[in-house]
Amino acid sequence: MQGMKAFDVVRLYFDRAADQMDLTDNMRRLLLIPKREVQVQIAVEMDNGELATLLGYRVQHDNSRGPMKGGLRYHPEVDLDEVRSLAALMTWKTAVVDLPYGGAKGGIAVDPTRLSRRELERITRKFVDEIHDVIGPDRDIPAPDMGTGPEVMAWIMNQYEKYHGFAPACVTGKPVELFGVPGRDEATGRGVGIFALKLLSRLGRPPRGATVAIQGFGNVGSHAARFLHDAECKIIAIGDVSGDYFRADGLNLADMLKFAHEHRNSLAGYTGADRLGKAGSLLELDVDILIPAALGGVLTAENAARVKAPIIIEAANSPTHPAADEVFAANGIVVLPDILANAGGVTASYFEWVQNRQHYRWGLNRVRQELDRALGDAFEHVWRLSSEQKVSLRTAAYMLGIGRVGRATVLGGIS
């Protein structure tokens, strides 16, 4: 990320909040250094008979508030530094929403779009063979992230159970038919939509006709689009890895969802909208709400000054470089930080874990009600702290998260 490593970015945002809280250097070190980092070799035979040797990671950042929780990313750019930064974000995120969890993250450096389903399954099972001893319902509970979904989670559960017996709570984001919960798949995008409406209301704007641009049309981007479309916002631009699609009078969302569903979740070849020329230009459109919901590091010192949206919701993890964050603050752009903006997913994962442990099932309405309440409470808390302390929403969210983790660490005792 422009000369800064992913973990350095998290450290910088952490330090801004820690300065505000007068945290000692020793406490900062204790809260920042991960508890455990695991790197494993995943050797598998591919469909063509060739041997592939991949690298898999699991970083367990902090467990002072409960078992560690965090997604599993399959993407060619996954490395230890990125996983470490995402694990730390999970620690602050679970604390901001006040879930009884710590933070972790994992990943495999691989491009899942180039794998067959059988290869994906073999790689996933081999990864579980390597890490099953350090994960589990009371230790560390993986979930989906970029490049993984319910099917991968089902394989993880099945492979974990071969070693440890029946344990559906060892992973979340499972298919609804196999110990998953209705509403988990939409939860992150729904949360992003809920926060967008809350911010519009705080800024005195009605949702109806508010224009929206979304980068990413996967799990998070597509559900955020659906929620905001239902709230009568106007989605005018959506981008995915194949390009940016634009219609000034509003995209035909149902058509795009259908197209993506029929084309392995890709918009490549979609002709129902104009294509924007330069990669990244979606981020610079004159819209009311900008939602980066794909990769990290897309809002940079280079493009920040051209961003016109007054509201940015960080649906992706770490989309904003610190230099861009400063430009946004100077330009009066409100940024809802990732550790709050995309917390809907881990919150619904918590509901799934609770139900698995109780052998009880909630309906979709209850999942949505509890989700809306948990996210609403966290938003109010962060908004209030930001106004009282005269700090950005990001620094307020970090202060809330770090404060909770710090207190749990001290109360639990260190020696």
Ligand code: NAD
């Ligand atoms: P996904 O794999 O379902 O979708 C990713 C989307 O990003 C796809 O539409 C893909 O085409 C697009 N994309 C990839 N590279 C791109 C590029 N260079 N330019 C433009 N678009 C690109 O992933 P997801 O689960 O929707 O996750 C998206 C982001 O949200 C990630 O940063 C992830 O960490 C974060 N997140 C996800 C969840 C969750 O519940 N899935 C929870 C919290 C945070």
